[in-house]
Amino acid sequence: MTTPTLLFFAMLLDGIFGEPRWLWSRLPHPAVLMGRAVDTLEHRLNAGENRLFKGCVTLVVLILGAALLGWALSLLGAVVEILIAAILLAQHSLVDHVRAVASGLRMSLPEGRRAVAMIVSRDTAQMDAPAIARSAIESGAENLGDGVIAPAFWFLIGGLPGLLIYKIVNTADSMIGYRTPRHEQFGKAAARMDDLLNWIPARLTALLIAIPGNAMNQWREIAADARLHRSPNAGWPEAAMARAIDVALAGPRAYDGVMQPFAWVNGLGARDIGPPAIDAAITRLWQAWALTLATTAILSLLS
Template sequence: MTLVLAMILDALLGEPRWLWSRLPHPAVLMGRAVGWADRRFNTGTARRLKGTVTMAGLVLATGMLGGVLSAFGPVVEIIVAAILLAQRSLVDHVAAVAAGLRQGLPEGRQAVAMIVSRDTQGMDESAVARAAIESAAENMSDGVIAPAFWFAVAGLPGLLIYKIANTADSMVGYRTPRHEEFGWAAARLDDLLNLVPARLTALLIAAPCGLLSQLRAIRADARLHRSPNAGWPEAAMARAIGIALAGPRAYDGKPRDFPWVNAAGRRPLMASDIDAAIRVLWMAWSVALGLGALLALT
């Protein structure tokens, strides 16, 4: 029942600005730790080994911290878990893109630039909406279902270990000259920890949308994605609202010709499609909450 209460608390309160404007968010602290390790150890030779040892140290430290926090009892566990779940903030950030698009394309681009790393200046309305929906699907897995899954499996230690791995991957897990070697362990660990949650997220999206009969097609679409995990929730979301996702885009000024996910889906998109994706997020969250309650009662 601890997980259920944490999910409800997160959904109700999200990330109160009055609190996190005064205190650093735990995710920010994790980011600072990864950034410090990157500056300190990502030098010279044997960078893959250094990155692997760094990740082992971060995992050990966060796991131990989770054990210490758990010793303070269920109230602390609920509060910490609620802080590290992101359903409310995810919905708010994605909804801001829809609101921006309704004001105008520049406002939509500005809002979506807050949640995606791709180039946004040349985006049309469809590209802005598509980027927001892809972010919604992927972050439903990374920010909600995966943390909840690892909390259910291993309590706060599991949740904190997942969060540090996911944070490290988002900061150093790129195939760039600086991070390809040092970030290798972070990227591989994040892939491993998201293996089950990403597929579970696809099921949670598919089930309330009546798509369980299309799981084979969702799996086929997921394999087209450049990520071994992100394709699953995106493929399920694309079919849930009848649209095509992924496809060509640009990063750092360089066009990338990615294949379409659910290529037969509708491609011209608008703010109302983002609204539909948000409804799907809440439907998936509700199923996850129900499953959590069932597990708590067994």
């Protein structure tokens, strides 16, 4: 099978069935194993002098290990490649988590806060309903990029090795790519590599959201809003989602008890939002997934 064909079936498998909970209740998920690898190297190397260099060495070891593992697994045949790719894509589980916030919010404000706390790192204890809805929508848009579109993109580019390299870099960034005294130097290489690997997929994700959302005529505004984000990439899907469902996203929010004055994205959009806005965002997530699936089908036929 060609790589686009493998990706087509992997996306279809993930989109229909999602995560097999019965399996991961018995075995460690590949993402957990990746996290353990990062954690082991971090504890052994992140000490003393030259932490920037040690972080670079850690990143190289992780990338080479992921590439070698991906190459070895690809030798086992198409079925194995499809299964592993499907496991490392996250469309179904992403939608499940975002939908859970809408369901919780329909039950009560505390249930909405509980559900959104599962998917965001910001303070949730004092959130009102619009803040909960914004958080869920922002998380859904951003994670569509790094949980679905970016893995699919790198699988198309580099097969299973490309997918595993992306996932290990993304895992490393999520664990050590922070500007803290312990990780600022050691995790810098992982953070910059994650930015690089997500540069094209983030903008593709924005396109995939904007096209079915009839927001392409606002692309200049999307680009302007995206540049307001702290991340060079995460702002693109968020800005596209804001325009595609006509809501205001981002804005001030609290981390560790400190209110951060973040700029509004699509500030003229609706701010008093709730579960219906989350439902609209979920529709856009599925539309972006379907557009990606159709693209892989076309590439499969062409190849």
